[in-house]
Amino acid sequence: MARKLMQFTRIEQKMPEKRTAQTRARDFDEIYKGFVPEQAATQASRCSQCGIPFCQIHCPLQNNIPDWLKLTAEGRLEEAYAISSATNTFPEICGRICPQDRLCEGNCVIEKGFNSVTIGSVEKYITETAFENGWVKAPAxxxxxxxxxxxxxxxxxxxAAAxxxxxxxxEIHVYDRYDRAGGLMIYGIPNFKLDKSVVMRRWKLFEEGGIRFHMGxxxxxDVTIAELRQRHDAVLIATGxxxxxxxxxxxxGLDGVVKALDFLTASDRIHLGDDLPASDRQALTAKDKHVVVVGGGDTAMDCVRTSIRQGAASVTCLxxxxxxxMPGSQRxxxxxxxxxxxxxxxxxxEAFLGNERVEAVRAVRMRLGAPDPSGRQSPVVVEGSQFTLKADLVIKALGFDPEDLPVLFNTPExxxxxxxxxxxxxxxxxTNIEGVFAAGDIVRGASLVVWAIRDGRDAAEQVDRYIRNRITAAEQSAAAS
Structure with a gap:
């Protein structure tokens, strides 16, 4: 039965049940439970169905959010999934890890005064329901x-491009240096935000659909760009x-000062059942240690929250x-x-202190000064404001830069x-090499998963156009001769 929409003045925003901090800090399970059908329909009915859907405009994928909210409110979930998946390769992942407070929900027109529609939670509910009912199919x-x-x-x-x-x-062949597909979704994002079974479920579907994975x-x-150009009609670089x-x-350089990705990857591998060397298990764990994380992005938040779950003695974020x-999600x-x-x-x-191993962090207070070229206020040191924090483990979470691919790939051109x-x-x-394309963070710079999906889908369209144009040109040339 159809449900009335625009119920935001009558129905309050309600997120899915969130496990208590005391409970969730003891394990790596996802912190939010899923909506039950009535909750999802009720929350979706709060959508104002506005004439200019700012939620959709501010979604990198331009998801048709008002449409699938309406269908969810009406109980038409298979249609809701069809609309959702038409623009998004991984709606179940975006529903979990997108910073909705900065994107769709943060731009919901009812946000000011009535609180936004819980778009991410409804998106997750739609896709999980689709998986349960067998509506999600391998690419065919x-x-x-x-x-x-x-x-x-x-x-x-x-x-996404595959x-x-x-x-x-x-015919698609995916090459990756790691042993599992997913990139940072597997080795970088903790389970309490994205359980690895969710990523591996999609990987299995892609394999069933005939996509061939060459891991390690x-x-x-092991293979050069030149060889890949010989094997395939086009090549896409999407290394992140x-x-x-x-x-x-x-x-x-002191022992105990580690990179965020090394720390997070070790934690993810342990939960995947991998056998890590004893030295890594000791060096890359926060258990019983005083942890200081440097940085303010989502990776820093992943590190501090992982440290809590590993049983750190204390966790401080600088x-x-x-x-x-801060660039990270306020949630x-x-x-x-x-x-x-x-x-x-x-x-x-200012300095990491210790002899061979880090023992403390000497830090200094800052104030915000004049805006930098990006418009953000530049931090300025407050003279004489030094203070010291005890630290057995320091995690550097300052963001990511590209590796030197021309050297790494032995392709200097x-x-x-x-x-x-x-x-x-x-x-x-x-790229400057004929028939070799590139997309995602390796072109854009470090960004969100949702932007990577958008770039991959857009690149796929251009790869398809390039190959078809080449075939057409070859056919025309053959006909002319």
Missing amino acids: PARELGLSVGIIGAGPAGL EALRSRGY VDIGR VYQSREIKVPGV YRRNRQN EVANATEEGVTFEWLSNP LATTRWGTLKTDIRSFM
């Missing part, structure tokens, strides 16, 4: 084209960015700007605070920008 082309595309990188951009191209009939392959060593940004302070100017900050993390806002490390990202044509996604 209407016909095989007899053409192939090689994709380097099994992260969200590469997988699914889109496979659905069009291409190092491009440049994995090189951790460094901080230049005394003591950065960030050089204030809470209002993540709230969750971390509930779980016992201490935030030292407007603080920056591959052009890069001054930031180290791959240089591509803004419209065609093609």
Whole structure:
């Protein structure tokens, strides 16, 4: 039965039940439970169905959010999933990890005064219901084209492109240096935000759909770009960015000062059942340690919340700007605070102290000064404000930069920008090498999973256009001769 919409003046916003901080800090299970059908329909009915859907405008994927909210409110969930999945390769993942407070929900027109529609939670509910009912299918082309595309990188951009191209009939081969598909969705995002079974469920579907995965392959060593160009009609590079940004302070080389990705990957591998070396288990765990995390993005939030769950003696986050100017999700900050993390806002490390192993962090207070070129206020040191924090483990969570792909891939002719990202044509996604495309963070720079999905889908369209144009040109040339 159809349900009335625009119920935001009558029905209050209600998120799915959230486990208590005390309970969730003891394990790595997801912190939110799912909606039950009546809750999902009720919350979806709060949508105002506005004439200009700012939720959709501010979604990188331009998801048709008002449409699938309406269908959910009316109980038409199979149709809701069809609409949701038409623009999004991974709605079940975006519903869990997208910073909705900065994107769709943060721009909901009823946010001010009535609180936004719980878009992310409804999106997750729709897709989980679709999986339960068998509505989610492996990519199945209407016909095989007899053409192939090689994709380097099994992260969200590469997988989104693989699914889109496979659905069009291409034979798809995905090459990745790791042992599991998913990129940072597998080795970077903790289970309490994204359970790994959710990612691996999609991986299995893609394999069932005929996408071929070649794991543990190092491009440049095991196979070259030139060889991939010979094997395939086009190649797409979607490696992401994995090189951790460094901080230049005394003591950065001490034992116990580690990279965020090393710390998070070790934790994810343990939960996947991998056998880590004893040295890594000891060095990359927060158990019984005083932990200091440097940074204010979502990766820093992942590190502080993982440290809590590993049984750290204390967890402190140092960030050089204030809470209002931090790049990470405000929901993540709230969750971390509930779980016992201490935030030292407007603080920056001056040195890591210790002999061979870190023992403390000397930090200094900051104030916000004049805006920098990006418009954000620049942090300025407050003279004489030094303070010291005890630390057995320091985690550097300062963001990621691209690896040197021309060197890594042994392809020196591959052009890069001054930031180290791959240089591509803004419209065609093609690099300076004919038939080699690039998409995702390796072009955009470190960004969100949802942007990687968007880039991968857009790149797939351009790869398809390039191959078809080449075939047409060859046919016309043959006819003319």
